Amino acid sequence: MSLLVRLRALVALAVLVVVFSYLTPAFLTQGNLVMLAKHVALNAILALGMTFVVLSGGIDLSVGSIAGLAGMTAGWLLHDGLVLRPLGVVVYFSAPAVIGIGLLVGLAVGALNGLLVVRARVAPFIATLGTLYVARGAALLISGGATFPNLVGRADLGNTGFTLLGTGTLLKLPAPIWMMAALGMAFAFVAGRTPFGRRVYAVGDNERAAALVGIRVARVKLAVYMMSGFCAALTGLIIAAQLQAAHPATGATFELSAIAAVVLGGTSLSGGRGSVGGTLVGAFVIGVLNDGLVLLGVSEFWQIVIKGVVIVAAVVVDQLASRPGTGAVPGRQR
């Protein structure tokens, strides 16, 4: 099943690549493909975290807001520093510490999501819709709606280097691509080869059954929302580093692209079925559409329509493929 689903996403990707290569010679060049991968990385990292949440039978609508909040936190610490009024001092953190704090913010909001779902028994859709608003409001509150400019840091404060997260390169490939690749491999390993991964699939497939065989469902759920929060914060930090500025509206509607990548990758929104590799392919399908349509000069309104059609078409194919009697068993684990 998983193989077929993954093939389907790959076929879609191959078709898109062939079509765009035919339509515009600028598409299949090394420079463009590196750029494409760099653009895809943002949505892919968000979608990787989202994959575990969806596999566990949940959804995380707050990822875009968490990205914005993490970026604003980093911008604030780099730009203004942490003002300790009673002591009359301003503490500036080094770039790695700022990144660490940004990621902690993501983990914290993720934990809040998890606790709302597990302890307060709020439906994931509602819990994360709430944090979507709270995190966005918090991001706006940090600066009163303003942008933190010029995040290159100052040598005399010892906080330079943050922008490397977005603009640094290794072996001529931009940092975001490496982070996407590293997270992709790590998450694929976790999903496919570890007891934790099997528990996530089990919880998403049948929560009661999972609980009855001794899986601590609450822990699994808390963990997946924290993973998603971590990925979202990383995305927000990368964007702030790329733009060398932190804007409080960053990440608005990103959750929809991330969910689309997960679904395109063959992960079932009802949980228990899907794969990390599929999500990466799904993110590339969306990225190829985004950049390819721009290269072609297709009007922005048509771009939106075409994206919608591709997403729905992919899910229609998914439904046809998993219809009973076709040899595929819906809801079965990998």
Added chain:
Amino acid sequence: MRRKSVRSGVAVLLVALAGIAGCRAAPPTKRLIAIVTPAHDNPFFKAEAEAADAAARALGYETLVLSHDDDASRQDQLVDSALAKGAAAIILDNAGADASVAAVRKAKEAGVPSFLIDRELNATGIATAQIVSNNYQGASLGAQEFVRLLGERGTYVELVGRESDTNAAIRSKGYGDVLRKYPDLVAAARVSANWSQTEAFQKMETILQGSRKIDGVLAGNDTMALGASAALLAAGLPKVIVVGFDGSPDAIAAIRRGEIRATVLQPAAPIARSAIEQADLFLRTGSTGRPEKQSVDCLLVTPENADRFGIFALKREAAGTGR
């Protein structure tokens, strides 16, 4: 069966792509100008994008018209794409004065000049030109007309744009500097409606719940003016004087109907054309012959002169003769 599913998937995707098959890129014989603006669902940005597009084509350029939807990250990616496609120049209405600096610098480092329109960048020496309408002068103009219509006395409400937007602050300052001189003008409320028609409608309704003794509404843009005007009409207060800012076709139509009394037109279309002319000059001669920061004065639109205005330009300008 499996093979069939895959085949049907391919078929569906091909159908989806059929719509773009007609857009095959022409061989790159002409030089390319990328025109990047906020979303075209706002007539202001549509007008400036179309004016720039038409002017560039008239000068023999290919164009790539893109929209960043006020998302700085998306804008960054669009600039990448424009550079990858070999754009010779970029016309940009940017997605944030600070958040756009990196993207414009990237273009400059790639040897591609950027010509900013409508919104400034919080940095100089990176863009080749920044051509914006003079928001402060426009706001003074609107406020003076507002004062005249009110007879220099009364209670008014100011609707402010999005607080994080520089233009919102500049316009509000322009308004305030005029209104402050008239002690008989009393501000009943000063609230932000985030440039939004719906929000202006709701905030106006809320304000009217508190007091119906409002003589005038001075809005930071036309969409908020239209929202406030709708709320006032619904509340049975058609005589309240509403003044907007931008000169959108909707607002000019409302002025003709007498629902709004005046607006300040930002010459978006002439600015966009000027950016293309300067880009052309720069590409041919290496200089625009002008300073980087250029400001263009706004024009007052009233019921008397409303017929002279087209889409974000005086009508003879809209016809393409320019200045």
